[in-house]
Amino acid sequence: MNPDNKTLKILDELESLAEKDLNPQSGKLFSHTYDHGIHELKRLTIDAYLKYIDKTMLDFTVYPSILKMETDIVKFANKIFHNQEGVGNYTYGGTESIILAMKACREYFREKYGKTFIPKAVLPATAHPAFYKAALYLGYKVKVITDLGNDYVANADALNEVLDEDTVFVAASAPSYPYGTMDDIKGFSEIAQDKKLWLHVDACIGGFVLPFIERLGHRIDPFDFRLEGVTSLSADLHKYGYAPKGASLILYRDPEYRLGQIYVHSKWPGYPLVNTTVLSSRGAGPLAASWAIIKYLGIEGFTDLTRRIVSAKNKIINGLKKLNLDILGRPVSSIVAFTTWDYKVFQICDHMKKRGWYIQAQPGSKKLGFPPSIHLTIAPIHDAYAQEFLDNLAEVVHGLKSIEIDVGNILSALGITEESRPSDLKKKIDFIIDLLGIDKDTVSGEMSLINILIHEIEPDIVEYLLANIINRLFT
Ligand SMILES: Cc1ncc(COP(=O)(O)O)c(C=O)c1O
Numbered sequence: 001m002n003p004d005n006k007t008l009k010i011l012d013e014l015e016s017l018a019e020k021d022l023n024p025q026s027g028k029l030f031s032h033t034y035d036h037g038i039h040e041l042k043r044l045t046i047d048a049y050l051k052y053i054d055k056t057m058l059d060f061t062v063y064p065s066i067l068k069m070e071t072d073i074v075k076f077a078n079k080i081f082h083n084q085e086g087v088g089n090y091t092y093g094g095t096e097s098i099i100l101a102m103k104a105c106r107e108y109f110r111e112k113y114g115k116t117f118i119p120k121a122v123l124p125a126t127a128h129p130a131f132y133k134a135a136l137y138l139g140y141k142v143k144v145i146t147d148l149g150n151d152y153v154a155n156a157d158a159l160n161e162v163l164d165e166d167t168v169f170v171a172a173s174a175p176s177y178p179y180g181t182m183d184d185i186k187g188f189s190e191i192a193q194d195k196k197l198w199l200h201v202d203a204c205i206g207g208f209v210l211p212f213i214e215r216l217g218h219r220i221d222p223f224d225f226r227l228e229g230v231t232s233l234s235a236d237l238h239k240y241g242y243a244p245k246g247a248s249l250i251l252y253r254d255p256e257y258r259l260g261q262i263y264v265h266s267k268w269p270g271y272p273l274v275n276t277t278v279l280s281s282r283g284a285g286p287l288a289a290s291w292a293i294i295k296y297l298g299i300e301g302f303t304d305l306t307r308r309i310v311s312a313k314n315k316i317i318n319g320l321k322k323l324n325l326d327i328l329g330r331p332v333s334s335i336v337a338f339t340t341w342d343y344k345v346f347q348i349c350d351h352m353k354k355r356g357w358y359i360q361a362q363p364g365s366k367k368l369g370f371p372p373s374i375h376l377t378i379a380p381i382h383d384a385y386a387q388e389f390l391d392n393l394a395e396v397v398h399g400l401k402s403i404e405i406d407v408g409n410i411l412s413a414l415g416i417t418e419e420s421r422p423s424d425l426k427k428k429i430d431f432i433i434d435l436l437g438i439d440k441d442t443v444s445g446e447m448s449l450i451n452i453l454i455h456e457i458e459p460d461i462v463e464y465l466l467a468n469i470i471n472r473l474f475t
Contacts, residue, residue, distance in 0.1 A: 020444055022358050027385040030376040031360040036242050036305050037381035041296055048292035049244055052284035057090075058275075066284055069291040073237070076294050077249050080211040081203075081233055083225040087258050088251035089276040090237075090287055094204035095130040096278050097234035097250035100261045102134040102169060104232070104252070105198040107260025109168045120166035124154030124183050125368070126176035128202060141166065146368075152179045152329040156187025167197060174203040174210060174223035178362055178375060179328045180335025182206075186222050189229030198231045198257075204248065205377075206333045207235025212306035213333060215299070220332065231257055237290045240334065242297075242305075246286035305380040309334045312382040319390035323397050328373055337362065339373040343403045343455075346448040349374060351396040357389060361447060363454035365462075372455050405449065407456050416457060422464035429468045438469055 003011070024033040025042075036042075060067035074088040091097045106119050120141040123131050125148055135142045147158040159170065170192060172183040185201060192199035201223055203210065214220045224233060230253065237247035252258040266272040273280065297305070313334060320327060320338050328337040339345050349361040360377075364370030382389070411417070414432050416425070425432065436450070454462050 022356075025381075026356070027381045028356050028389075029358040030378065030382070031358060032377075034239050034242055034377070034379045035381040036379070037384070041242070041293065044292050044296055045242075045244065045289045049285040049289040052288035055284040057282040057284050057287060058280055063284065066287065069287055073287075073291055073294060074249065074251070077207075077235060077251060080299070081207070081224040081235070081251060083233070083251055083253065086225060086251055086253050087255045088249055089258075089261070090290070091248045091250055091277050092246045092279055092282055092286070093238065093248050094128070094202075094234055094236045095133065097204065097236070097248045098128070098130040098200070098202065099134040099137060099278055100250050101200045101232040101234060102131070102138050102140065104258055104261035105169045105200070106138055106140070108198065108257060111260075118166065119168045120164070121169040121171065122159065122162055122167050123171050124148065124158075124173065124176070125370075126152055126154070126178055126181065126183075127171050127173055128177055128204065130204075131171050131202075140169065143167070152176070152181045153183055154188075155184040156191055159188055159191055163191075163195065163197075169198045169200065171200050171202055172223075174201050174206045175331075175333050175335060177205055177335065178370075178373075179337045180331040180333055181329035182221055182223060182332045184221075185230070186227055189227035192229035192231070197229075199229050201230050201233040204234050204236040205239050205335065207233070207249075208237070208240035208242075208302060209306055209309060209333045212299075212303045213310060215303050216307055216310060218310070225251075225253055237293075238286065240306075240309075241290060242293050243290040244286050246283070247290045308380040308383040309378055312380070312386045313378050315386040316376065316378065316382070316390065319386070319393070323390075323394055325397070328371070334378045336376045336378060337373050338376075339371050340400075341371055343372060343405070343448065343452050344400045345372045345374055346451040347400055347403065348393070348396055349451075350446045350448050351399070352392065355392050355396070357392060361451045363451045365454075365459055366456055367458055372451065403448065403452070405452060407452060410449075410453070411456070416461060418458070420458070420461055422460055425461065425464060429465075430472075432465065433469055433472060438473075440473060443473065 022029055025035055055063050057066050070090045073090060078084060078086050078088060091100060109119055110117050118139060118141060120143060121135050122143050122145060124145045132142060143162045145154045145158045145162055148154055170188060172185045172188045174185060175182045188199055210220050233251045235249050237243040238245045241247060263275045313336060316336060317327060325338045325340060328339060346361050349359055352359050360375040362373045362375050364372050414435060415428050
């Protein structure tokens with residue numbers, strides 16, 4: 001059936017709406033996308049997704065195939081993470097998996113210490129913001145491991161330093177998003193076992209890469225359920241599981257630990273609501289696509305794709321070194337971060353963007369001691385683009401000039417001082433947004449100045465400003 005005119009017009013409009021969007025399949029994005037570049041697999045993913053576009057994951061009594069696909073996927077993951085006795089669920093993203101692990105942990109310890117117990121979580125400073133968000137939603141107190149050393153790794157001594165009686169939850173990254181570094185999970189595991197803490201391994205970004213790097217014969221420090229102290233682990237299918245967004249897993253060593261994750265409500269006139277996740281109605285498209293991808297790739301297919309990631313990563317690391325760019329930490333998986341140590345690093349992002357490349361600026365923070373840097377998420381498709389990327393990067397780096405920005409002047413024009421508190425800025429917020437010229441059109445443009453300011457300004461103020469900017473942009 002040919003589409004009617006109305007349909008064609010709307011599709012045209014969508015096409016022009018997307019004109020300024022970057023193309024996730026161009027091989028030129030080093031964040032947000034995990035392209036494998038296999039045409040048939042892309043086709044299969046779309047077909048599987050579309051087959052389930054109308055089905056909800058809410059009710060497996062109506063759609064039993066959903067329960068089957070979810071358990072198949074969990075089984076596959078439990079095999080690669082050496083959790084054969086364990087259990088798990090499909091979720092809609094890494095954040096949801098983390099919220100659920102922290103919810104399960106909270107209920108587990110409330111069973112022990114009573115309903116009013118306020119749990120405390122310890123997070124390495126490189127841990128993903130999803131943990132802070134979960135802590136906020138679930139009423140956890142948070143203690144951060146700030147003592148990371150030059151390698152940006154949280155080790156067992158640093159963990160021991162911050163533990164106290166209220167601590168029940170400890171997070172470790174495998175690896176961390178900003179630098180691709182892995183915490184001392186073996187050390188954490190020993191402490192967790194000894195002190196009976198809940199250790200969650202955030203393998204959201206590394207989960208579907210690290211086991212295959214190991215399979216390729218490279219040494220990976222232990223991070224999964226082979227370590228007895230690991231209680232739960234999150235791994236995102238919508239990252240290196242190559243699935244469409246809306247796909248992650250939360251796994252537990254034992255069903256006993258998962259119990260607090262499950263939400264049930266039957267005190268209403270309707271059907272008994274039974275949820276394994278935060279969301280209730282969810283499209284089953286991403287689940288079906290994830291299932292089909294795992295069937296298509298299997299362990300061998302994932303290993304082959306990982307071989308291409310490792311090849312791309314090695315080319316890129318060598319190229320960065322030749323350009324005298326410093327790599328931050330030890331990139332153990334598929335994430336590489338580098339820096340010039342100054343604000344020129346942000347110009348690199350802006351200039352590369354003009355050439356069609358997206359590399360992600362990481363403002364870091366003067367106050368917290370994190371340098372300005374650039375993050376690269378390396379996907380299989382980058383193996384074919386690595387040389388072109390490095391050639392473009394070399395031209396940009398050789399043309400860099402030092403940045404002539406008087407940050408002090410800008411801050412005083414904005415009325416932000418070292419003593420400013422978020423509440424002081426309440427009345428100035430529109431003025432600040434206008435003076436910085438932030439509107440719907442500028443946010444996809446040059447970002448050097450904004451990144452410099454984020455680095456310079458006290459983080460509480462940055463968070464306040466960003467929340468207000470977002471509040472204004474989404475209108
Ligand atoms: C290490 C890590 N944890 C958690 C998350 C959160 O995942 P999501 O964006 O799917 O919620 C990410 C996302 O990049 C991540 O890299």
